[in-house]
Every structure is written in structure tokens, then in C-alpha cells.
Amino acid sequence: MPELPEVETVVRSLQSVAGRRIQNIEVRQKRILRGKLDAASGKRIASIRRRGKFIVFHLDEGHLLVHLGMTGKLLLDGEITKHTHAIFTLDRGVILYTDSRQFGRIEYARGLPARVESLGPEPLEIGFDGFHTALHARKTQIKALLLNQRFLAGIGNIYADEALFRAGIHPRANASKISKVRSQKLHAAVQQVLTEAIAAKGSSISDYVDSEGRKGSFQHQHLVYQRTGEPCSQCGAAIRRTLVAQRGTHFCPQCQKR
């Protein structure tokens, strides 16, 4: 579910808790923890930001990091279910962490841990020169590279497929052999698709919602993702699905030649 636009939407919908204090943390399923959260109790939330797909609560001391995995949700004052694994009681209201597949993780850290520090640049901030240089240095398949969080932070399966389609690049293309012109198209496509997706408050493929329980609408603007067999919006050819880097990959065989 949650890639950069979805995480950004969640972070924006959480801004109302800035300034509140965490009074108590109840963990019901330890699997979703990395280390202990005890030290976060009693701390005040100074600000909430996004880095890649991580939600970062800056506390008056240290950080609370939340990664939503595939099905994680942070809900403000929502309903407690069998998939609610952590309950943050604030001085006003509660935040629930709910995650059916339990691939998400929560951790407390004084400084930002290496897994956050080693993330690649933000795709909406990187300029073309930096993007092109990094692209050219890699010999891997372009889709695998887009999914690599140390290359760019925040792109996942949906937006990789959508950006490659919009740039007319085959998902298996060798990154180092992409021409400057196509690299420019890709850089623009990545920024455009992410910007439009944020404006639509993300893609709700199965059950993604923001912290107020609202769905996104960008799934209606997907041109290839999960549109296998449907006609391409550009040329009418049937959209195909294949595996690239072990991930389901959707592309137009006409518009995205190797």
C-alpha cells in the first residue's frame, strides 16, 4: 500500500497531533516493534515529517519512527480491532497502529538510525543532474533501481510502474544505458506522477486510508498498474504483466520497447 504519496498523505493528516504529549503506549503485538518504545512515553511530539516511506515523529527527545509496511495504518481516534497492535494515548486523543499483515515496524531512537540515514534522496527534491549521474552509475534493471530505497527514497511498485510507462521506458532496461533524453523523461515522470498522486491523496488499492480513515483516489488515474489486459491509453495495445525483480510489473509492450 503505502508508498511516498500515501505516507505523505498520512503525515499531513497527522499534523493535528503536533504539540501533544504521549502519555502511554500499549503494545499488543511485539512483532511490529524494533527495540523498545518505553523511552517515548512522556515525550512531547514536536513535529511529524516524512522521509522516504518512513513517518518520523520528532519528539522533544529522540524520534519515533513508523514504517507502514504493506498494510500498516495510523488512525486518529479510530476503532480498536484484532489488528490494532499499538495504542498511543496522548494528552488529548489516541493514535492507533493497525496492521493486518504485520510487515510494518515502529521504533524509538535517539538519533536517526542508519536505515533512515542511508536512504537515497527524496525523489521530489533531486535535480536532474544528480538523478542522471546516479542512474548512469548503475547496471541494474531500471525498475529494480527505482524500487531501491538507497537510490531514491519512497518509490514502490505502483509508482515505479506508472513512472516507467509515462516515460516510455521498458522496466527491464539497463539503467546505465538509458539515454540522457529518456533519463530526463523519467526524472520528469517520477516527479509528475508523485505530485499528482499526492494531490489525489494517494492510491487506495485495497484498504489504504489516511489517519482520518479517508481513501485516496489516484488509483483511478493508474495507466498500467493492475490494468493487465486492458487497452493502453496511448496506443490501445493490451497492458501486460510480468515479473521484474520478483515484483509484479505492468507495462505496455508497444509504448515501452526494450
Added chain:
DNA sequence: GACGATGTTGGCAC
């Protein structure tokens, strides 16, 4: 009921 697919990451072997 079986089987395969699903938005993510991390570990391991090579």
C-alpha cells in the same frame, strides 16, 4: 479447500 497474488523490507547464498 487449494493456490496464487498483494502496496515492503531484510537476510542469505552466490
Added chain:
DNA sequence: GGTGCCAACATCGT
């Protein structure tokens, strides 16, 4: 550094 495979888990569609 890169690739390929598997693992974690629950749910949904065929």
C-alpha cells in the same frame, strides 16, 4: 555491488 530466492503475515479472488 548485484541477482535471485525466501521469509515474515492476513486477506481476497479464482
